[in-house]
Amino acid sequence: ARPAVTSAADGIAEAYLALASTLRQQNAESAQAMIRLALDMRPNFTAARIVLSDIEAAAKQPAGALAALADIPADDPLGPLIDLRRAALLGESDRAPTAAELLAKLSREHPDRPEPRAQLGDLLRKQEKYADAAAAYSDAIGKLGTPSRANWPLFYARGIALERAGEWPKAEADLKYALELAPDQSSILNYLAYSWAERREHLDEAHAMLERAMAARPNEGAYIDSFGWTLLQQGDVEGALKQLERAVELEPEDPAINEHLGDALAAAHRTREAEFQWQRALNLKPDAAELKRLHDKLAAPPAPVPVSVPK
Known part of the structure; x- marks a missing residue:
């Protein structure tokens, strides 16, 4: 050479x-x-x-x-990898259609590779086209052969897309499989546990999983928020307040975490403080679903969260 x-x-x-x-x-x-x-x-x-x-x-x-x-020529030995990088940057530059065209071209030129399809899934998920993103991830997974630990991000990403698309049973299966591939991945532990807490399912298991996630990343505000939210669903209002207050300290600009703290304050019958926290969340650019919930709560504060009976 x-x-x-x-x-x-x-x-x-x-x-x-x-x-x-x-x-x-x-x-x-x-x-x-x-x-x-x-x-x-x-x-x-x-x-x-x-x-x-x-x-x-x-x-x-x-x-x-x-x-x-x-100025890197098309025939450079690293050309396909550079095109993947270009596609990602085009997506970040609000040029999603051009990025999608480039990824489609790479998929045609490299029909056995999962990477262009996986990156298309990421692009579509960023655009909130969750069903299409899940389909792209499925195309990528179809190119894997026997999945290995290194492939957990694909199942995790498809699980997120399916969950956002309202396909919870399929999403849950993907998240569980991703965790099977990589049992120590704190991001999977957090997402699956939080999703269960949102549905008030498997709360004891979610609690234990979040303890593992926080042991790996003790200062991750999102994980502490998930743990506090799970405690609230379990009926431990004081424990939830402690965790959610810390989560807000770590992630003060996150509307969902501020909303959760407001919910815990409401559960503790501290209504004025809850309303203050929900109003704060409103000022932090919540998404459409969060915005509606916050307006509803401020119009008519919800009843305190009931204590759950472990299943």
Whole structure:
């Protein structure tokens, strides 16, 4: 094989890229300067363009990230991976139709690969086209053969899409299977347990699963919120308040967590504080379903949550 470094200029470019990779976490601006020097020395240096694109993306500059990839030729050995990256950036740039076209092209060119189909599922889920997203994930899963631990994100993602599409039994099966593939994944533990708590099902099991998730990530506000919400469904109002107050401290701008704290305050008969919390949640850009619930609660505060009888 031809060596990567074929001249002194190539060697200097490699050195600049190595320095940029070291600097990117501490000083992105200096890292970008190093990469541009590398590209001055070696304009066709694909690795440098990828790192530059990653830095731009991390800075929430998808247009700059796309521009960094623009001059990479279509026949580059990394071409399919770069196109996947382009599609993701197009989606982040509110150019979803173009992203979908690129992913469809990749699916045709690589009919046995799950990645373009999985990424299409992610794109559709972001657009809240949950049934279509689930179908795309199913296409990707069909390309897997025998699933392994590494494939848990696909079943997890399809489970989320199915749950949002109102297909709970199928969603539950996917989430359970994802957990079977990766029993220690805190994100699966949290999503499945919270979904059960929302339905007031399997509360003791949900409680135990969330304790495991919080042991893995003790300062994750979403997990603490799920745990507090589960405690509330179990009738432990004081325990729920303690957890939900901490969740709000960690995620003060999350409307759902603020709403949950309001619900716990209402269950504790602290109506004025509950109304304050619901009003706060209203000011945090809730989604349409949350908005309706909050207006309904403020118009007529709900009755306290009853104590559940474990099943």
